[in-house]
Amino acid sequence: MSDALTDPFGARAPLNVGGKQYIIYRLSELAARTGADLSTLPFSVKVVLEALLRNIGDGFTTEADVRAMASWTPGSAGKREIAFKPARVLMQDFTGVPAVVDLAAMRNAMEQLGGDPARINPLSQADLVIDHSVQVDAFGNGMALQINAQLEFERNRERYEFLRWGQQSFSNFSVVPPATGICHQVNLEYLAQVVLTKTIDGETVAMPDTLVGTDSHTTMINGLGVLGWGVGGIEAEAVLLGQPLAQLTPEVIGVKLTGTLKPGTTATDLVLRVTEMLRKQGVVDKFVEFCGAGLSALSLADRATIADMAPEYGATCGFFPVDEETLRYLRGTGRDGVAPLVEAYCKAQGMFRTDDTPIPTFNTLLELDLSTIEPGMAGPRRPQDRVPLNDLKRSFWQAMKTTFGREVNTNDAAGRGYIRWMGESGNEAEPEQAPVVSRYDIYKQNAATVTLDGTTSTLTHGATVIAAITSCTNTSNPSVMIAAGLLAKKAAARGLKPQPYVKTSMAPGSRVVTEYLKKADLLDDLDAMGFNVVGYGCTTCIGNSGPVADEIAAAVKDSNLVVSAVLSGNRNFEGRINPVVRANYLASPPLVVAFAIAGTVDIDMRYEPLGTGSDGKPVYLADIWPTQEEVQAAMANSVTAELFREQYGNVFTGNEDWNQIPVAGGALYAWNDSSTYIQNPPYFVGMTREVPALRSIVGARALAVLGDSVTTDHISPAGSIAKDSPAGRYLVENGVQPKDFNSYGARRGNHEVMMRGTFANIRLKNAMVPGVEGGYTVYLPSGEQMSIYDAAMRYQTDSTPLVVLAGKEYGTGSSRDWAAKGTFLLGVRAVIAESFERIHRSNLVGMGVLPLTFMNGQNAASLGLNGTETFTIEGIEDLRPGQELTVRAERTDGTTLSFPARVRINSEGELAYYRNGGILHYVLRNLAAQGEPVSA
Template identity: 50%
Template sequence: MISLDSLIQDIVVDGTPYAAVNLSGLASSSAMAPSRLPFSLKILAENMVRNILWGRLEKENLSRLLSWRPEGFSPVGISFYPARVLMQDFTGVPALCDLAAMRDAAVAAGFQASSVNPDVPVDLIIDHSVQVDFFGMKGALEKNVALEFERNRERYAFLKWAQTNFKNVRIVPPNSGICHQINLEKLGTVAIHSPREGRTWAYMDSLVGTDSHTPMINGLGTLGWGVGGIEAEAVMMGQPLSMRLPHVTGVRICGAPKKGVTATDVVLYITERLRKEVVVEQFVEYFGPSLATLSLPDRATIANMTPENGATVGLFPVDEVTLGYLRTTGRDAAARFAEAYTKETGLFFDPRSDPDYNRVIDLDLSAISPSVAGPSRPQDRIHLTDLKGVMETAFEGGKKGRDITMGGKLCRVEDGSVVIAAITSCTNTSNPHVMIGAGLIAKKAVDLGIAIPPFVKTSLAPGSRAVVKYLEDAGLMAPLEKLGFHLAGLGCTTCIGNSGPLPPEVAHVVDEENLNVAAVLSGNRNFEARIHQKVRSNFLASPMLVVLFAIAGRTDIDIINEAIGCTPDGKEIFLADLWPTQEEIDAVVARCITPFTFTSSYASLYDGDENWQAIESVDSLTFDWAEGSTYIKKPPFFDGFEMAPPLAEKITEARVLLKLGDSVTTDHISPAGAIPPSYPAGSYLTDKGVAPDAFNSYGSRRGNHEVMMRGTFGNIRIKNELARDKEGAYTTLFPEHEERFVFDAAQTYRDRNTPLIVLGGREYGTGSSRDWAAKGSLLLGVRAVIAESFERIHRSNLVGMGVLPLEFMRDESAHTLNLNGTESFSLSGLDNLEAGGTLSIRAQKENGQAILFGVKVRLDTAREVETYKHGGILPMVLRELLKA
């Protein structure tokens, strides 16, 4: 290989010189021309060259990456150093709790507390806590924010301590917006610079985030993806991210959308298509003749849904659209720097030369039609004209309902009624065209005197304050409020499950009549029991359709062709009467979205409101854990820490804690949403003197492992085959064959020193990057998960916590092997683990019959094998840190 020093070139931006890596010089030492590499692999290659020059990586990493070939390659292990870490509060609080506990462990081992400190910049954005308790009224935002601080003051005090006492940590206070949208509109700059080795280096921005929707930043040409809090902690501490050289799929964009097709329709189509094409754990890149016609917000909307289609990233290249967006959002200096850097180093998109890919999928935008997705998976797309039939089929035994009185009005709540209509989440609220489109629909409806039925819980929760500003400047906030879409929060709200309670009249009729009611939201996730535990059918839709379905008040309707409402004089109103033209939307966008919209909205991003400023910050290198706290407790992951890694433990005569089917999500595994008083976590809080109305949510209590381990596998809709056809957090204890809560059974097994396993199906662990899905599994005593396949992030999280992910061999499963979960399992070969190797398992049935089968070890790199042998990434990082 050539001398890497020869790849360094000087570039000058605004009169300042920078050192940069130009990959073109690698052509003489690689059979693969660097110019033909996919955009994502170019970014990884530059990252490797630079970190080899900086003395942080071995040259073998670059050789492995350059072994990539479009016709096929070996999935070798590589390392990557992201430039920064992005967190939201639900995953960020437990991650910082772990770092605080790591400091305690370092002090106990005789080291300085200050030796534990983030090595790369960390931005933690508090966006997952606000709940829609107040809605459809003036002042809903202020009332919800006041409740948010009342419920979460303990957590926020901890975060203020972390910001004060950890280096490289910035906290964006509540009531500011969503982490992905703030990342897109403010934090992301495409290219960055920093001093190293006596020079100032220019290079591409890159990151990992503790939310699975981190790839939204891919729309800006920035390489970033979601990881669990466990992996993020290692990156924070200066560790490289260990990964397999990815398979890269190119999506060629051609054609133009039909009239009336929105960015949401495009992304739902792509989600469905890529799920069918199976891009799990792959890098996806978008290119093609119609690429330049996609606005940056459209690209971000597509990239945001990357985890829903199964890929790791959904990357768009840097081009003139990228630079234009930086300028539109008030980042002129960033645009100049990004343009100079990418054009000088060959990282600017050249439409005349397509990269090579392992596979190319053609995507014709003209083939897309208006649609929604649901009722419980984002990839299940439904044409708008087909939704009525889908819902009518779902009404078992005919449509049920009952008349109720709300606000002095008689109305009927029945199967298919829309009880939640929420403009929420980062998927769409970063996109001015669909947001302004929703406002224009509201304006036309208000002008016609149309109202929304009183049983519909309406809310507006934009992803940033910039959205509020341009809606106000356009005169569209007033009609949205007139319809009931008052500003309820600046956070994830409904999409994360913080939809708040239904009105009592609605909740009662839903329960008493056992109704299948619906939520329509402009979010990205609609898994079972996620949006609201009483709502069975949940549909993802554009903000424009959210308003229309709210007006209609039901989902069993052909909303394109049937009347959706009436004027006060009885005239029927149809979609065509309300839907704005593209020209109308474009005119408002051009008039109301300017650089000042964004610069003014982000001028005081880190200041916070009076609620935040009133929280005192304690100056202390170690955290004072409050013994009686039910929110923040010292995590147990460093208990008994020693500098030497533990000896490998055998897994013999293990019992099955749960036997699960396909597409079990991290919403099923990780504690999320409301805490039922009758479940173990509710009982724990009651015993601590916490009243049920103060339980808050599982997400808000992620800093308390006692709550979280009790809520693991606690989703009220989880279907454990060992629970005798009963939904919820139940299992069977063996050999007694007694029904128990999952937590209670796990405690009994722990007392007996019985290791536990979980049996799963395909796509185990889909969904959000919830680290507690892995942490809770570990604390329950789960030593291994055997599944047909894993979703990427959860598999990494299991490895990071020292839980062994194992896959059945091709064409084998628990079903084909006749495993029903009553067996005891013994694993052979744990002392000789190899990346991608195999293990032998003996399953002993109660009648004495033995079933022998092999499994694939899903430790994909040598680094992951090492991580597992250390008992997880947290003790491994601390050992490496203290040895340095």
């Protein structure tokens, strides 16, 4: 193509930095040619605009698209479809393995269509970090790391052999071995460059570092000024194969920060407040961008903590513009060489923030004074349900009644209508001063006695049986990790110990964390509190907490106890952390240590001691809480750039166990039919080069009728595999013993396991089987109750299509492509919900499942639907984005109800995917129709 076609605005220009010349696409020249005032644009919009400007003429982006984006206003948001091309893709192994499986399957399908399998090859850089496979089996001792790493390799060898094949077979694809760190933290500390360079036609082109990831917490990188967010594996695969992300021009919510955090508050407290505030505002499908002078009071790690939680407040991203703190962090993490280019490029493009930078124009501007942040937690089931630390006891009691359906007697022994507690003086407080009581006065009738290693303890409601420092959200932040170490040091000095029934663990997000804790002389103290390093990766936060002791599990079950977990994670949905635990609370790392010592969430730490010191005196949280000065001093002496350079110097080759895994060759993967980990999925069976005609869905049955806030944890297989579940029976039939089941996440490369675990969450509530929890439904018309999987297979035998009815925020949570893949493989052809979470809606479209929403004010209950109806969805033959369709529901008495539903296919690009039966089918047909193989 000529330069006139690819650079109609004359934006291509040189940028000289440090004696090197780069080609950039200057936004200032675009503004001069179009008359657009780019100074008012949000920084995140400028990043998207630059990508469109640079890709004019690529077959997806036009000059008109660039003009429209340059003229972005709040009123124009959501009005135009654009094709955004991220520069790279980030994957973790739970979601990455099935993505690589799909790419391998596409190579086979391409061969069957008569095309060249070599066309299925990443065109964008993809980095896969193995971080989701380690489980907390061993804990509380110095051998925990070694034992868990050994078990990880034993359980996942087939998967790792497959990934080693992918590493050598696909171009532009790197794998960070196990025991290195969490993908988002490795991305933040090492992979991200803020400004990328690529050699194109012999020239070095500089551009913003942008990415999508197959994990929803990809958003963490926005704290570094890198625009990125989570997508499903199927969308990520399309990006790897040269397809843009089709999306509407973004709506951007601004958050103006002022003030500074008070002493005693942490970044965790701040992010939980932000999550609460933004979830209440409603930011699903929107960009969130932070602005204001308060940004200068936040470290880069604090910003990354906030950005990480974007999925919890529902946003596409939580973006922090590049500024002086960004440059300081790059230098402090050993990336001195990239900092000059980042500074020069961002200033040249008007993408560099200072405290004097005018506040951009946003759709909505919110304000948050950092000085108003108070210590807090979130729970017992959702990250947006913030609880001030001082109100935790009362909140837990309320949850016992409203969330867990337990009546709590709040009278004391004398029958008075208040609850007493013992104040710091040891004297009983007056009821009007202290309407709270010691947990033992309330729950002694529900107590259970357990003996572990010769020590007998009493478990009551609220007992904390898991305390875990885990998750990229906080382990990437030295301030809270150092604070946890200092609190442990002070606790050890006072003679405190964790309660014997608490499963303690620490899974740092990278090896750098261990090194700076060691350098700060805090690692031994954390060990003394039971927080030994158990592995490097996502553990408790994703359900890899490992089992609690059999004695504890039995006591909880026999006494029907509601016990708790406290973790420094980002997700606390019920059923996610551990099957034994029902009340899950998110907290900062130092609070995790404190709750391990206290052994319960039924505590007011202002007035009740954590425990008794070696001197026989009570020790309160305030006695051992580290000061801000102590934290800063420890960080200054221990967190150095040299640590980052040392730990990331051999990041791809430093694991000898990984290096010794044999590598199979060949462009086509040699599928093993007997493997219970990796199988060729059936997505492309019977596929032709021609696009099939769309047809209405006729005679469908409801597989499930679900309520509000059904998460991808409820839908997608996650956590442990029960022996008596359909997936467990399949594994046993294939010679796998229950002790070797591993987790659903580890078996995501086997569709036979995963489809059997779809909708099988132990806490799923299907209104078609009232009073029953778990993956059950009713097979119609016979009315037999059975597992959702078994019913779905019966319906497939009958050639009966299926639908799912749901409430608000359907698909909240992680970007789990198997929530859509499993739905499709079970035979579900449409989901009708009150509203969808962004990623899951997109994934459904990507698998050829039609997402529909009830009209405002309507839902299954208001329409009188109970799941026994037969459904027909009309008008699909002439489908358009956002179209209103008619759904006819025929009741068992022969009467019919018709109601409208809105198609949640948002763009022509998504419609093209749906017409083809999914995004992978769309890419395959396009590549098969082209000529010579694509060069990576």
